[in-house]
Amino acid sequence: xxxxxxxxxxxxxxxxxxxxxxCSPMKGHSxxxxxxxxxxxxxxxxxxLQKENIIDExxxxxxxxxxxxxxxxPSILRIQQVVRGDSAAYFCASSPGxxxxxxxxxxxxxxxxxx
Amino acid sequence: xxxxxxHPSTLSVQEGDSAVIKCTYSDSASNxxxxxxxxxxxxxxxxxxIRSNVGEKKDQxxxxxxxxxxxxxxxxxxxxxxxxxxxxxxxxxKEDTDKLIFGTGTRLQVFP
Numbered sequence: 001x002x003x004x005x006x007x008x009x010x011x012x013x014x015x016x017x018x019x020x021x022x023c024s025p026m027k028g029h030s031x032x033x034x035x036x037x038x039x040x041x042x043x044x045x046x047x048x049l050q051k052e053n054i055i056d057e058x059x060x061x062x063x064x065x066x067x068x069x070x071x072x073x074p075s076i077l078r079i080q081q082v083v084r085g086d087s088a089a090y091f092c093a094s095s096p097g098x099x100x101x102x103x104x105x106x107x108x109x110x111x112x113x114x115x
Numbered sequence: 116x117x118x119x120x121x122h123p124s125t126l127s128v129q130e131g132d133s134a135v136i137k138c139t140y141s142d143s144a145s146n147x148x149x150x151x152x153x154x155x156x157x158x159x160x161x162x163x164x165i166r167s168n169v170g171e172k173k174d175q176x177x178x179x180x181x182x183x184x185x186x187x188x189x190x191x192x193x194x195x196x197x198x199x200x201x202x203x204x205x206x207x208x209k210e211d212t213d214k215l216i217f218g219t220g221t222r223l224q225v226f227p
Contacts, residue, residue, distance in 0.1 A: 033213075033214065041219070041220075042204055042217040042219045044217070045214040056213070056214055059214070091159065101146065101166070101210055103161050104215060105161065106151075106158040106159045106160070
């Protein structure tokens with residue numbers, strides 16, 4: 001029973017390039033959440049998605065960042081024209097979404113480094 | 116917006132002693148409070164959670180207490196072991212948003 005799968009584990013980009021981070025939720029989970037963790041800090045909520053719907057993007061910067069969770073395939077967090085400040089660990093979590101508050105289980109994260 | 120404060124930021128204990136980490140939340144509508152353990156370079160792992168309809172929950176050496184009136188909740192680890200060393204995060208959530216608001220973390224070190 002595979003857990004939340006994220007790839008790549010490490011991603012290096014130069015300033016101005018695009019970064020694409022992928023997340024496949026646990027089997028049977030239909031809700032996906034993205035969080036960002038700066039070094040030595042806590043996790044900050046970015047966006048909450050269900051299949052083909054963005055439910056809450058209140059934590060995501062308005063510019064350069066976008067997220068999707070298509071009907072088929074993984075959820076994608078996309079960062080355009082990356083800057084040094086985007087360097088962080090990006091974690092994806094998933095939950096069953098069966099109604100009521102369900103535990104969120106995290107993937108191993110993608111560590112993004114901007115040169 | 117919702118805010119979660121967590122104390123202490125670092126905690127050192129001797130093996131076998133107890134450790135207590137405290138969190139305070141600001142939104143009285145919050146009704147779900149998980150705790151995560153994160154080892155260096157690893158994913159946050161859910162270790163215990165509590166909902167607002169109960170005041171205490173226990174799982175072996177770990178317990179969580181919730182005081183809704185005071186809006187604070189605590190993690191208690193008894194008989195600590197060196198493998199308990201990690202960063203612990205509390206979080207709060209409410210039903211209409213589902214997003215987790217995390218505390219700033221507590222680095223626990225258990226010395227043999």
